[in-house]
Amino acid sequence: MKRIDLENHFYDQCLxxxxxxxxxxxxxxxxxxxxxxxxxxxMPQGELLDKLLDVSxxxxxxxxxxxxxxxxxxxxxxxxxxxxxxxxxxxxVTNDRLFTxxxxxxxxxxxxxxxxxxxxxxxxxxxxxxxxxxxFVCWHTHSNYGDSTPDDPxxxxxFKKASELGxxxxxxxxxxxxxxxxxxxxxxxxxxxxxxxxxxxxxxxxIVSGLFDELPDxxxxxxxxxxxxxxxxxRIENRLAFMNNPAIKCQLPIHEYFRRNIWVTTSGNMSLPxxxxxxxxxxxxxxxxxxxxxxxxxxxxMHFLHGIPLSEDDxxxxxxxxxxxxxxxxxxx
Numbered sequence: 001m002k003r004i005d006l007e008n009h010f011y012d013q014c015l016x017x018x019x020x021x022x023x024x025x026x027x028x029x030x031x032x033x034x035x036x037x038x039x040x041x042x043m044p045q046g047e048l049l050d051k052l053l054d055v056s057x058x059x060x061x062x063x064x065x066x067x068x069x070x071x072x073x074x075x076x077x078x079x080x081x082x083x084x085x086x087x088x089x090x091x092x093v094t095n096d097r098l099f100t101x102x103x104x105x106x107x108x109x110x111x112x113x114x115x116x117x118x119x120x121x122x123x124x125x126x127x128x129x130x131x132x133x134x135x136f137v138c139w140h141t142h143s144n145y146g147d148s149t150p151d152d153p154x155x156x157x158x159f160k161k162a163s164e165l166g167x168x169x170x171x172x173x174x175x176x177x178x179x180x181x182x183x184x185x186x187x188x189x190x191x192x193x194x195x196x197x198x199x200x201x202x203x204x205x206x207i208v209s210g211l212f213d214e215l216p217d218x219x220x221x222x223x224x225x226x227x228x229x230x231x232x233x234x235r236i237e238n239r240l241a242f243m244n245n246p247a248i249k250c251q252l253p254i255h256e257y258f259r260r261n262i263w264v265t266t267s268g269n270m271s272l273p274x275x276x277x278x279x280x281x282x283x284x285x286x287x288x289x290x291x292x293x294x295x296x297x298x299x300x301x302m303h304f305l306h307g308i309p310l311s312e313d314d315x316x317x318x319x320x321x322x323x324x325x326x327x328x329x330x331x332x333x
Contacts, residue, residue, distance in 0.1 A: 002320040002331050004070035004110075005063065007170065007223055007267040007290035011052040012094040015078050018086050026081045035078075037175050040182040041189050051294035052076060055101055060108070066298045068291070070107075070320070070331055073098055074140035075114040076295075077174050081146050087116035091126060099134040107332045111136035112170060117145055120154060124161050131165045137329050138167050138221075142174040143199040151205035159211060159218055168219035168263075168327050173199040173227070191268070191295070200227045203262070204236070210249035212261045219261060219327065223290060225274050226264035230281040233258065258282055263326065265290035266318070270304040284314045288322050 019028035025036045033049070034042040055073065063071055075098075079090045091114050098111045113130035115123040130136040139162050141150060148154070150171070162169050173195030175181070181189035181197075188194065203222060212218055222229070229236075237254040250257070264278055267290035278287055291301045310318065323329045 001067070001316065002070065003068045003289060004072070004320050004323050004329060004331060005068050005291045005293070006072050006221065006265050006288055006323065006327075007172070007292050008063075008071040008073050009052060009076040009293065009295065010055045010059075010073050010098075011049070011076055011078075012090075012097045013053060014093045014097075015075070015090050016049070016053070018082060018090050019078065022082075026078055037186070038177075038182055040179070041175060041186050043186045043190070048294060060105060062298065066302050068298070068302075070110070070329075072110045072112050072137060072170075072329075073101065074112040074138075074170065074172070077142055077172070079114045080117050080142060082116075082118075084116060084118040084122075087118055088122055088126075091116045091123075095126070095130050095134065095136075098136075102135065110329060112138040112140035114140060115158065117141070117155065117158065120157055124157050127158065127161050127165070131167055136167070137327070138170050140170045140172060142172050143195075143202040144174050144177065146177075149202050149205070151202055151209055151211065153209075156211070156214075159215055163215045163218040166217075166328060168221055170221045170223075171199060171203060172223060196224065196227045199224075200229050200232075203227070203229070204254075207254060207257050208240070208248045208250050210251070212257050213249070213251045216260070219263070221263045221265060221288065221327070223265050223267035223269075223292065225266060225269040225271075225278045225287075226258075226282070229258075230264070230278040231274075233281055255281075258286065262286070263288055263322070266301070266305060267292035268296045270296075270300060272304075272308060275308055284310075284317050285322060285326070287318050288327075289319050 016028050025038050027036050033045045036042050075094050079087055094114050102109050102111045113127050113136050115126050117123050175189050176194045176198040181194040263286050265288045291298055
């Protein structure tokens with residue numbers, strides 16, 4: 001069976017080199033082998049950084065050994081947080097490096113753009129280049145950019161360009177700014193809880209701001225089976241309708257945007273109840289396959305997916321048919 005992994009991360013060395021030169025977060029501390037994301041949150045690297053930087057034959061062999069014959073590669077967090085000038089350089093070099101990889105593994109590896117969001121005009125032009133010239137299939141971005149979030153109106157031109165180009169936007173988590181998370185370290189502030197809270201807040205702000213009404217063809221993909229939102233969706237929709245609130249700009253019930261504009265992937269969530277909830281609330285047409293490698297184990301993810309109760313047709317939808325039908329990714333055998 002064809003399988004396309006929609007969340008497979010890497011780093012280009014240029015980002016690590018740029019962060020090594022910095023004296024404030026985000027910065028890479030070579031002596032301690034950590035990335036300092038904020039003054040209070042350090043993320044140990046070690047073997048993880050080696051895996052992120054290794055996008056050679058070893059990565060492709062690992063994928064295919066697990067039955068994954070296609071993947072969209074995306075830069076992990078960092079480039080968007082740099083100052084504008086450095087971000088422009090790092091994003092361009094990273095995108096060029098990724099293009100080389102997609103050409104070497106043509107038809108098997110696909111590119112997702114990383115953009116210097118602190119310079120909107122340059123970012124729009126870079127997205128155009130990545131899609132029109134390099135053949136990338138999406139823009140991979142994050143739930144916040146340090147001092148701002150993607151729902152800020154200043155970023156509207158980027159979403160407009162993505163919609164015009166017919167690509168999807170993968171909204172990946174980043175650390176929330178609140179010290180309520182930071183004081184308990186990276187695992188709590190990040191994958192344990194903070195990532196989910198920050199991403200669900202950003203996508204909900206995108207919805208209620210009316211972004212998807214202005215751009216009805218915009219496609220957004222969320223990881224981790226929807227960042228908890230399938231479980232919360234009915235209550236959110238119910239309570240937003242509880243009383244008149246002119247601040248809520250969206251024109252449709254919240255669940256309609258999850259039918260028309262938003263898909264979720266399996267990345268990093270190996271809970272059968274969570275999968276069943278996403279399936280029940282969203283339907284199998286809205287669920288796609290992603291591994292979150294190397295932040296998650298490919299062995300664990302594939303073992304989990306092999307054990308979920310799905311029909312053969314629904315497996316095909318999740319593994320590749322939905323990506324082909326809704327995201328426009330053409331896969332070979």
